[in-house]
Amino acid sequence: MDLRDRVNTALKTAMKDKDTARLTTLRLINAAIKDQDIARRGTDDASGVTDTDILAILAKMTKQRQESVRAYEEGGRLDLAEREAGEIAIIEEFLPRQLSEEEIETAVDDVITETGATSIRDMGKIMGRLKDKYAGQMDFGAVGPKVKSRLG
Template sequence: MELREKIQHATKEAMRAKDQVRLSTLRLIGAAIKDREIALRGEAGQAGLADEDITSLLSRMVRQRQESARAYEEGGRLELAERETQEIGIIQEFLPRQLDPAEIADAIDRAVADLGAASVRDMGRVMAALRERHAGQMDFGAAGALVKSRLMS
């Protein structure tokens, strides 16, 4: 089942279960997908978003909510931070399983070894390989710092 179909199915299930938080989050996901498709209509040959594009969109939504939750916590708005955290959990259901720190370190070591990367100048190639192999499975901002420290040593 395609990612889009899973989201649509989950939306129907949330409607049946009358789960308002889940339903509103799933509707936000659906609206974001439609907005992205409309933006891409002008480009030739774009019939719809591929699963990789949807995964990227969902990852961006998670990052936005993490930032919002942090801001709400700093501002003392704990109920809003909790709502953002709930939305993060719902969105993450549709993302690939996140790698744990040990798996991320192994993936970096493998990419460095496979590419024969020896210095920081090879960082772009290593990051490209990681993005290709592990799309949606890790925070590439944090992974970038790990790759840089690995290549500097």
């Protein structure tokens, strides 16, 4: 079952269970996916959103909510921080397991070896390969400096 189907199935279940918090978050996920579908209609790639694209959407939504949690906690709005954390938990149900630091280090080393990268100019190639192989499994903002330190 692809990710879109999993989200729709979870949405229907949340409707039946009358779980409003879960239902709201799942509708937000669905809306983000449909927005990407609509954005692609006018381009050469009108095939629609793939599972990889959906993983990227979910990762972005998670990151946005993590930033909101920090902001709400700093502002003393623990009720809102808690709600955002609840949304993160629901979104993460559809993301693959996050790699550990050790697994990330190994993945970076493997891709550097595969690509034959030797300098910082190869960073784009390495990051592209990592994103293809490990979409949704690691924070690429944090991986970038690791790759840079290995090459530089």
